[in-house]
Amino acid sequence: MPTILIVMIALAIVFDFLNGIHDSSNIVATMISSRAFSPRVALGVTALTEFLGPFIFGVAVATTIGDEIVTASAITLNILIAALTSAIIWNIITWFLGIPSSSSHALIGGLIGAVGIGAGFDAIELRGMEKILIALFTSPIIGLILGYLITKLVYFLARGATPKINWFFKRSQIITGIALALSHGTNDSQKTMGIITLGLVTAGVIPTFHVPLWVITASASAIALGTALGGWKLIKTLGSKFYKIRPVHGFSAQLTSALVILGASLVGGPVSTTQVVSSSIMGVGSAERVSKVRWGVAKEIVVAWIITIPATALMAAGLIYLIDNGAAISAFFCNLFFC
Numbered sequence: 001m002p003t004i005l006i007v008m009i010a011l012a013i014v015f016d017f018l019n020g021i022h023d024s025s026n027i028v029a030t031m032i033s034s035r036a037f038s039p040r041v042a043l044g045v046t047a048l049t050e051f052l053g054p055f056i057f058g059v060a061v062a063t064t065i066g067d068e069i070v071t072a073s074a075i076t077l078n079i080l081i082a083a084l085t086s087a088i089i090w091n092i093i094t095w096f097l098g099i100p101s102s103s104s105h106a107l108i109g110g111l112i113g114a115v116g117i118g119a120g121f122d123a124i125e126l127r128g129m130e131k132i133l134i135a136l137f138t139s140p141i142i143g144l145i146l147g148y149l150i151t152k153l154v155y156f157l158a159r160g161a162t163p164k165i166n167w168f169f170k171r172s173q174i175i176t177g178i179a180l181a182l183s184h185g186t187n188d189s190q191k192t193m194g195i196i197t198l199g200l201v202t203a204g205v206i207p208t209f210h211v212p213l214w215v216i217t218a219s220a221s222a223i224a225l226g227t228a229l230g231g232w233k234l235i236k237t238l239g240s241k242f243y244k245i246r247p248v249h250g251f252s253a254q255l256t257s258a259l260v261i262l263g264a265s266l267v268g269g270p271v272s273t274t275q276v277v278s279s280s281i282m283g284v285g286s287a288e289r290v291s292k293v294r295w296g297v298a299k300e301i302v303v304a305w306i307i308t309i310p311a312t313a314l315m316a317a318g319l320i321y322l323i324d325n326g327a328a329i330s331a332f333f334c335n336l337f338f339c
Contacts, residue, residue, distance in 0.1 A: 001203070001205060002203060004077045004078070005077055005200070005203045008077050008080050008081050008084070011081060011084040012080075012084055012192050012195050012199070012219075013192070013219070013222045014084075014088055015084050015087055015088050015091070015103075015107070015192060015195075016189060016191075016223050016226070017223070017226040018088060018091045018092065018103070019091065019103040019188055019191075019192070019223055019226060020047075020050070020188075020222065020223040020224065020225060020227040020228075020229075021095065021227070021229055022091050022095055022101075022103050022226075022274075023103065023184060023188060023223075023227070023273050023274060027046045027180055028043055028177070043228055044228060045174070045178065046177065046227055047181075047224040047225070047227040047228035049178050049182050050181045050184055050189070050223055050224045051185060051220045051224040052185065052220075053181070053182045053185025053187075053189070053220070054185060054186055054189055054190055054193070054220050055216065056186070057182070057186040057262070057265055057266065058186075060190075060265065060267065060268035061186070061187055061190035061264075061268055061269070061270050062190040062193035062194035062211050063194065063209065063211075063268060064128065064132065064194065064268040064269070065132075065190065065191050065194030065198075065270060066193070066196075066197045066198035066201075067194070067197075067198070067209040068125055068127070068131065069111065069129050069132060070111065070119075070123055070124055071119075071125065072198060072201045072202050072209070074120075074122075074123035075115060075118065075119045075123055075198075075202060076118065076119070077199055077202055078118065078320060078323045078324060079114045079119060079320055080195060080198065080202070081323065082110070082113075082114040082118065082316045082319035082320035082323055083110035083113070083114040083316050084107075084110065084195065085110075085316070085319055086106070086109070086312045086316035086319055087106040087110045087312055087316075089315060090106040090110075090312050090315070091106060094304065099300070101274065101304040101305065101308050102272035102274045102275055103188070103191075103272070103274070104136060104188070104191065104271065104272040104273075104274075105136065105305060105308040105309050105312070106309075106312045107191055107195075107312075108132060108133075108136070108309060109308060109310065109311065109312030110312045110313065110315070111316070112124065112129075112309070112313045113314060113316035113318075113320070114317065114320045116313070116317065117316075117320050117321055118324060131269065132270055134269075135264055135269030135271050136270070136271060136275070139260055139261075139269075139271040139272070139276050140272070140275040140276055140279035141279070142260055143257060143260050143275070143279035143280040143283060144280070144282055144283040144286075145283060146256045146259065146280070146283065147253060147256040147279070147280040147281070147284045147286075148283040148284070148286050148287045149287075150252050150284075151248075151249075151283070151284045151287035151288065152287050154248060154251070155287070155288075166246070166247045166248070169246075169247035169248045169250070169251045170250075172251050173247070173251055173254060176251055176254035176255045176258060177254055179254070179255070179258035179262070180254045180257050180258040182258075182262070183257070183258045183261035183265060184273050185223060185224070186261075187262075187264065187265040187270060187273065188273055189222070190219070190265075190270070192222070193211050193215050193216060193219045196215050196218075196219065197209060197210070200215075245281075249281070249284050249285065252280075253280045253281045253284045256284065257273075257276050257277045257280045260276050260280070261273060272305075274305075282295075
């Protein structure tokens with residue numbers, strides 16, 4: 001493999017690892033806040049389950065990301081490096097600030113900016129980009145509505161039950177939590193698989209787009225390791241700032257999120273786990289009482305979602321310009337300062 005390809009793959013693995021840290025809160029926040037499991041147990045079980053996800057449910061999302069949104073013959077490895085670097089920087093900034101922004105939005109924004117400047121917007125496949133944007137922006141709405149409906153159904157079925165039913169909701173979260181972790185591993189790690197495989201095609205290492213087993217293993221391992229380490233600031237944001245989460249809320253939010261994310265994964269739709277889980281939590285809380293949800297916190301998160309794609313697109317555009325014109329820029333400053 002050429003050195004530049006190795007650099008691109010390394011950046012993709014770093015992005016995947018940070019994605020695991022960033023999104024671990026989405027998977028375990030409700031089960032920790034509802035005191036169903038301790039943080040270490042929740043993160044450990046989630047990490048193992050996430051690793052298994054893509055091996056069980058296939059790589060439809062990887063195909064969408066790597067084979068349907070850009071023309072492989074028109075792009076370069078520098079473009080992928082710029083897109084990944086932009087997404088990584090954004091993830092680090094939002095992780096440090098404790099803002100549960102979307103890694104998926106960061107990656108898509110990075111691709112749009114880097115490809116647009118580095119290869120021209122004609123290299124972007126509009127049909128594939130449309131598929132991705134529809135999945136990204138409709139999934140949180142579906143999560144909000146479905147969370148509301150599932151919680152109403154749960155309350156109806158549990159009417160007249162004794163307080164002991166809380167034990168059922170606590171223990172049931174091992175099932176819903178595993179389902180959510182499987183769906184997250186299936187969807188999010190595949191974004192990295194798609195980028196790495198696209199890089200392999202671009203570099204001529206493989207002739208056509210198909211995800212090698214080692215790419216699946218490396219991507220699944222990186223996101224699982226990131227999840228095991230956890231993102232404690234984000235866990236606090238999702239787990240406590242919306243409202244006080246009880247076992248019934250954790251059960252309903254996890255079930256809702258798992259259904260939305262897994263459903264999208266099976267049809268190849270990349271979604272933001274951050275968006276889906278956050279909107280599900282809000283939908284679940286609204287089913288009990290609309291005023292129960294602290295909508296001010298939700299507003300802050302929505303603002304982060306809105307600015308992520310433009311911010312990472314601009315950052316990636318600047319990076320690819322610097323990478324492609326680095327020699328000329330260096331020569332200019334060298335002449336300017338008589339070096």
